[in-house]
Amino acid sequence: MALSQVLSQLHLKPCYRRHDKKTFVKLAAMQLISDFRFDTIAGRNHQSFLPGELEMPTRLFLISLLVVIFTAIVFLPIHSRATQSETIWVWCMSDTSAPTVYFTGPFDSGLSARSTTFDTLSLGRQFAEYLKGKFNTKGDATCGHGATSVDQAGALQTMRQLMAQPRSQNKQVVELSDFKYVRDETAIKATFTPSREGNTYNNVAAGLRNDHIYCVTGPFNNTVYYADVIPLANPASNPTADYFRFLQQKYSFKGDLACPILNEPQAKLYLNARLTGARAGGMQVVNAG
16 A cells, blocks of 8 residues: 555745945945035036025935935845855765765855854765665765865865775775755755854754655666655654555565655655656656555
8 A cells, every 4th residue: 555545544644245334334425425526516517606505415415424324224234144145065975985985066055154063964865865866875975065165166176185085995986967966945044044142053954843754765676666755643653664565565576665754845855866866877766655
């Protein structure tokens, strides 16, 4: 029976970016004063003014200057926060204990470079799932960055240095260009979320409940079977064994089966990575329900 039936039976339900605020106000005020002088002198062709004639331009000038100062005070913090939106360039590599080590990257992770912690578990998981689908690899994957984290060239340099290590151990090193990172919006949002201490942190699951499940097999007769992500009301009751029997009865399946329990967005992300890898490896992908 399908995974949903199994669960049922179990009763489960910028332009001033380089200047600080003081410099911005100073520059804007100087420009406004300069414009005022030009308009007053050039615009009137050096003619003399009567007191009443000069009163209106002066008043407009003072009002404009106040608007500039007020705008700087109110909106410059937004420009300051914009400078914090720099993101981390990362590379990923597979389990180095295997005879073949796979690398990918560097790519823009979307994670905030201002986060006080650097947690790439979700990025590594996505790459590992892709490799399992395409090459039926075992083990996890890890990701890292260059010396400055926001530097693409630095990330590439660090990756090249690490690629030399398994080569020195006579291992095969493969650099994958077909892996396409899908932004993990759950983890990305967490790195931009202020904590109670006023810093930002990287909680890759963003506090979401692990209340969804999916199942996916290893390759069997050049086929990968899977059940899509569905809610799991009681995570303590895992239907993996029952779903395995269902695959045996319907497809005579023999092989590996995993049914991870995760939060919904990341469950969908990881399943998609596995199936994308399987298709890239020439596997037939079957939704067994």
